[in-house]
Amino acid sequence: MNTRDNGNTAQFNHYTNQTEQPAAVPDDKKAPPPVETIQQLGQTTVPSAESNVFCLTIIGQIEGHLVLPPQNKTTKYEHIIPQLVAVEQNNKIEGVLIILNTVGGDVEAGLAIAEMIASMSKPTVTVVIGGGHSIGVPIAVASDYSFIAESATMTIHPIRMSGLVIGVPQTFEYMEKMQERVVRFVTKHSRISEEKFKDLMFKTGELNRDIGTAVEGEDAVKFGLIDEVGGIGAAMKHLEHLIKERKTIPAGGFTQ
Template sequence: MMNTNGAYRPLNFNIKNAADDTAVIDIDGFIGRDIFEEWMTGKPSPNTVENLKNKLREITAKKVIVNINSPGGDLNDGLVIMEMLQSKSAEVVTNIQGFSASAATVIGQAGTTRRMSENAFMLIHRVMFGFCGYLNQNTMYDMIQDAEVIDTQLIKMYRKQSSLKEDEIADLMDEGGGYGRWITAEDALEFGFIDEIYDPADESDEDVDRLEGEDVENMKRNVRELAIQGMKGSEEFVNAFFGKELQSGKVTEKKSNKVKELQEEADSAGEARTRNLIIKQKLEV
């Protein structure tokens, strides 16, 4: 899906075929707000509850396949996303892929059918806090109490979904000094964290996203059409990129003509990028 608030960029929450019989949601990367990434890129974090909520409302499919490939992130976002998927009036299939940990495993429990690739790994751990600044013993004690409450609730959540007892789940979370340990798909199945192991190469598996080339071409075409609709005339384009210069009269006729030429070239390029980006890149060369 595309965020059209002035710039076109892909979301990590990629939802396709929302109105067909089956919809696919890809959850990749950090879950929740990644403040460091926002500081580095100047862009809002994509994998948040707010971003997914409205997208889920658009889905009318009878089955929703959720592909999860994430190291985890914000527990609050993970819990709310899990509950949103559970409340969806559709069959939900969760596919855990790659190295998925922490809040990603929480979302993985949302499936009507919980699955894991035979090549994937999963990790659960004790709750962790990220902080900066100065702490005193009272603050630290309060954090420990909060952590105990959260850990207890998480253990109950996993216990409800798995075949392990609460103390066994706690022991698994305690490994590695509370950072947990990576378990295989076979382990996850034995512990009851998933319902089945799948082979990504199994062509008869209807719950595997085949990443067909036609889907990719459709996506490229949609992006191209959005770009053309978004900037129809050279004057609008010039205003978007040179608004301040236009107001001050610093944009020369020669530069304006160059923009028009590049605009025409971008329209005929047939590339799966917005023509704004194509033109901007060439102007910077």
């Protein structure tokens, strides 16, 4: 008897008070748990209205057209580019903070990320912690303003190729053109001269078994590669300044 009454009561409530019982959300429509988000994007949040600043992390090795071994810590450029597009379209996000700690990686993938950052209309600030090596250098200088930790380093060296290399003049010409793309981008988006950058790139005796230079935090600023020595606090403060400055510019015009 009690079982029948409970069933009738539940059925009555279902038809008379539906608003009190929220509809179940299908599993495929639910927001991903934080752990899954961390595994996929390397962060706990995606662009949302909770903050006006989006933090983008680029860590490990930049993975490009080839999939790296699973034991490698990688940043996949096909994950980064959609995030930057989403940030550019989200009006509630007013600035981007890029945290950089990379050993380098795929040249074209790194340049693609750097070009995306440089072409954003919203203020961007980069912080190099640990290291911003190889193709990480163009990414570091792509933002509106860049910081580097005092203990961080940036390795500048010529373009290197792995795998099958055909020993013909066309191969070396291709490498030279790709290297010029990197040099041109870095010198355009920083205060370092082309002569100084190439001098650091081709310097011998600085790196063991390699050609190039490892530039530390203060030296990176002295050479004009990075704007300022600082960490997350200084970067956030400067980004907030850039956001406020952008708000004061009239639509379609510039401040005097």
